[in-house]
Amino acid sequence: MAIGSLHLATLLCVLGTSLAGAQTPATHPLHAGAMQPGAIGSQRLLRGGPLSGYTQPVEIRVPExxxxxxxxxxxFQVPQPGNPVVGLRVGCVYRLKVTGLFDRPGEAVFPTVELIDRLYPPPGTAQKxxxxxxxxxxxxxxxxxGMFVTRVIYVEDPNQALPVDQEENKTTWVEARPEEDPLQVADAAGRPIAILRLGGRDLSQATGQGFTTYGDPPVFEYQRKPSQD
Known part of the structure; x- marks a missing residue:
């Protein structure tokens, strides 16, 4: 995806349960990617700028x-097919429920999305x-x-981005080594925008109350797009 000359990319980090407690990766000088959800976004708001109260359009893209x-x-809303396009507040953490897992009928995964920055599209075009x-x-x-998966979505630094065309609806991604802090790697490659976290907690009995929804921040629903493999 490109906005003018800006390209969005994803940094992926995967840790096994046994590795999560044993690794001591180098961390971001201000924020560690392993910090509790919400901590990084809250600290980012303290730095000021046009972030507080801003609603950033986001497309949650899942497999067909x-x-x-x-x-x-x-x-939790009743899960529905398709990719929801929603407005999320910068600095907040949002909980999702994903069902229909391949070969795992009846099971669900409960990722979180933390917005830590925003895009700056032309006025009136944010939802595009x-x-x-x-x-x-x-x-x-x-x-x-039971694995821990972290994806850091960032705007690529044009001086470091690979000189390749980005396919429509395809996000470039790279994988961090287990000993690396994904936020630090993403920060070196560009400007981190959002953090996706999966795994690490069994929420199969979750009802969506309090501790699972991080204060229940507002969600602004725009549309749903068909999922694609």
Whole structure:
């Protein structure tokens, strides 16, 4: 996805349950990617700028056959097929419920999305350029198996971006090594916008109350697009 000369990319980090406690990666000088959801966004707001209260359009992109429901109003929406395009507040953390996992009937994964910055499209065009949050079939399978998956979505630094065309509806992504802090790697490659986290907690009995929804921030629903593999 490109906005003018800007390209969005994703930094992927996967940790097994046993590795998560053993690794001591180098961390971002101001924020560690392993910080609790919400901590980085809150600190980012303290730096000022046109962020507080801003609603950033986001497209949650999931594999065909899966369904997504946002946590809002104290509960999870009934998961529906397609990719929801929603407005999320910068500095907030949002909980999702993803069902329809391949070969795992009845199971669900509960990712979080934390907005830590925003895009700056031309006035009046924000909904034309949502931040893509890709949740792949592999991500869902790893999370269902108890692995920790972190994706940091960032605007690529044009001076460091690879000179290749980006396919429509495809986000360039690179994988961080287990000993690396994904936020630090993404920050070195560009400007981090959002953090997707999967795994690490069994929410199979979650009702969407309090501790699972991070204060229940507002969700502004725009549309749903067909999922694509």
């Amino acid at each position: 056959g899966t369904e997504v429901g946002m946590a809002t109003g104290g509960h 350029f949502p931040v893509p949050i890709d949740i792949t079939a592999e991500d869902l399978e790893l999370a269902a198996r």
